[in-house]
Amino acid sequence: MNAPANIAPLDVKAQFPGIPEGWHYLDSAATAQKPQAxxxxxxxxxxxxxxxxxxxxxxxxxxxxxxxxxxxxxxxxxxxxxxxxxxxxxxxxxxxxxxxxxxxxxxxxxxxxxxxxxxxxxxxxxxxxxxxxxxxxxxxxxxxxxxxxxxxxxxxxxxxxxxxxxxxxxxxxxxxxxxxxxxxxxxxxxxxxxxxxxxxxxxxxxxxxxxxxxxxxxxxxxxxxxxxxxxxxxxxxxxxxxxxxxxxxxxxxxxxxxxxxxxxxxxxxxxxxxxxxxxxxxxxxxxxxxxxxxLGREAIHNHELGLVAFAREELSKIDGLTLYGPDDSAGIVSFNMDGVHGHDVATILDDAGVAVRAGHHCAQPLMDYLGVSATVRASFAAHSDPSDVSALVEGIYKVKRIFG
The missing domain is CATH 3.40.640.10 (Type I PLP-dependent aspartate aminotransferase-like (Major domain))
Known part of the structure; x- marks a missing residue:
């Protein structure tokens, strides 16, 4: 898949020693990785x-x-x-x-x-x-x-x-x-x-x-x-x-x-x-x-908006996947897959080198309102890039293959 050209580049991933090559950290809404500085x-x-x-x-x-x-x-x-x-x-x-x-x-x-x-x-x-x-x-x-x-x-x-x-x-x-x-x-x-x-x-x-x-x-x-x-x-x-x-x-x-x-x-x-x-x-x-x-937080926000748009566009093409929240969400994409618990989705994604959060996100009243016990949440940061979105989407297709 090709990333949209409007994603503002922030080339800072090399500043994060906790993110090795090939690992896609999409859990910054829980806690952010630390730059070397x-x-x-x-x-x-x-x-x-x-x-x-x-x-x-x-x-x-x-x-x-x-x-x-x-x-x-x-x-x-x-x-x-x-x-x-x-x-x-x-x-x-x-x-x-x-x-x-x-x-x-x-x-x-x-x-x-x-x-x-x-x-x-x-x-x-x-x-x-x-x-x-x-x-x-x-x-x-x-x-x-x-x-x-x-x-x-x-x-x-x-x-x-x-x-x-x-x-x-x-x-x-x-x-x-x-x-x-x-x-x-x-x-x-x-x-x-x-x-x-x-x-x-x-x-x-x-x-x-x-x-x-x-x-x-x-x-x-x-x-x-x-x-x-x-x-x-x-x-x-x-x-x-x-x-x-x-x-x-x-x-x-x-x-x-x-x-x-x-x-x-x-x-x-x-x-x-x-x-x-x-x-x-x-x-x-x-x-x-x-x-x-x-870096400038406006630059970070614009960067994350582009990644969110890319992720929502690609995830919306997957049958049986429900997206939550607005299209212009600030760095967060939450979703569920029909018939698959969020913890199973997160486990398979982990095997594919993608780290996401699955659960109620310390927001159980909101989960009750949505009528679900959990959602899968991918959250972006300054170090995120289109390869992280691609790995997430490819991992979701792997979930679909495993669960039929």
Missing amino acids: VIDAITNAYAHDYATVHRGVYERSAAMTRSYEAARAAVAGLVGGDPEGLVFTRGATEAINLVAASWGEANLNEGDRILLSRLEHHSNIVPWQMLAERTGAVIDVCPITADGRIDLSALEEMLSEHHKLVALSHVSNVFGSTLDVRAAADMAHKVGAKILIDGCQAVPRLDVDVAALGVDFYAFSAHKCYGPTGVGALWAQPGLLDHMPPYQGGGAMIDRVSLEDGTTYAPAPARFEAGTPHIVGAVGFHAAADWLSS
């Missing part, structure tokens, strides 16, 4: 620069503290935010839990309402369910359109003055559909609600500007942005952080501790970073941010 930054931080931060008066500690805070500025820059509003977390999951436990506990009461959508990742559902159980708040669910987008018309109709929070995905991890965040934020703010956006699938490929989007909270992870696991970020309006109580207690987040007079806390964002942070993770996140910026 990120690996080198992590190695150097552990081998030559390592020390604690914010505590030592010796030079290496001071240097590592500067590197850690430089990482905060670089990561905040990925979403166009002020560093004062950037809290390092263990990932987007902890970032969302932080908002639920801190802002949510302080601001929600019995009868208040939270609005989610049908396509959310479990990490943007379960923390709100737990919060609702603790506070007596009520959760409403916005439907989705036929092509897999959050239905903004329904969202506007559902919102009321009882809603205190709207929590939505910027890009669906199953469909790759993109939300008009600014429109959703304006609707939320019109009724006095705050809005939190799960940006895990957006930040690796879209130019994000939290000011232009008008969001109150924005959560994302390093490992989906070509950085290390175990570190992520919550960006929040600094004025909101200043009035949120601490999420965890421990070292580094305090002003003064007294057994007699109690404890006073450091200003945000430090008050939300209890204990020794993932120092090298932050350094690696900085390297990933620089790498993304050097």
Whole structure:
């Protein structure tokens, strides 16, 4: 099969030592492979620069503290935010839990309402369910359109003055559909609600500007942005952080501790970073941010759009294959084959050197809506190229031969 000529080339696969020749990695929506620049930054931080931060008066500690805070500025820059509003977390999951436990506990009461959508990742559902159980708040669910987008018309109709929070995905991890965040934020703010956006699938490929989007909270992870696991970020309006109580207690987040007079806390964002942070993770996140910026996320997005179009065109020719989501999905193609479980499809593809994800993708409510237990998901990245699409399609034909 011939790839369309409009796929914008990004010749970076050689920068990824984890992708050997002949292996087609199509699971970047789960976690991205790491370019050599990120690996080198992590190695150097552990081998030559390592020390604690914010505590030592010796030079290496001071240097590592500067590197850690430089990482905060670089990561905040990925979403166009002020560093004062950037809290390092263990990932987007902890970032969302932080908002639920801190802002949510302080601001929600019995009868208040939270609005989610049908396509959310479990990490943007379960923390709100737990919060609702603790506070007596009520959760409403916005439907989705036929092509897999959050239905903004329904969202506007559902919102009321009882809603205190709207929590939505910027890009669906199953469909790759993109939300008009600014429109959703304006609707939320019109009724006095705050809005939190799960940006895990957006930040690796879209130019994000939290000011232009008008969001109150924005959560994302390093490992989906070509950085290390175990570190992520919550960006929040600094004025909101200043009035949120601490999420965890421990070292580094305090002003003064007294057994007699109690404890006073450091200003945000430090008050939300209890204990020794993932120092090298932050350094690696900085390297990933620089790498993304050097390529340009608009170029990455255009590259992935071309690959998605190519993949959907070829897969649509296969009898018995159902495609989900919009044609212009952001780097993700989900599908099923009649009579073949997704796990079997993924296993056969693995034998053919193609790595995809099969399962519910931590989106069981969406699977229930689709009437399936799982889908197969192929997700692209900056290093993907037309050969990956060709290998995927050839692997699907192999599945058809095996299952008749």
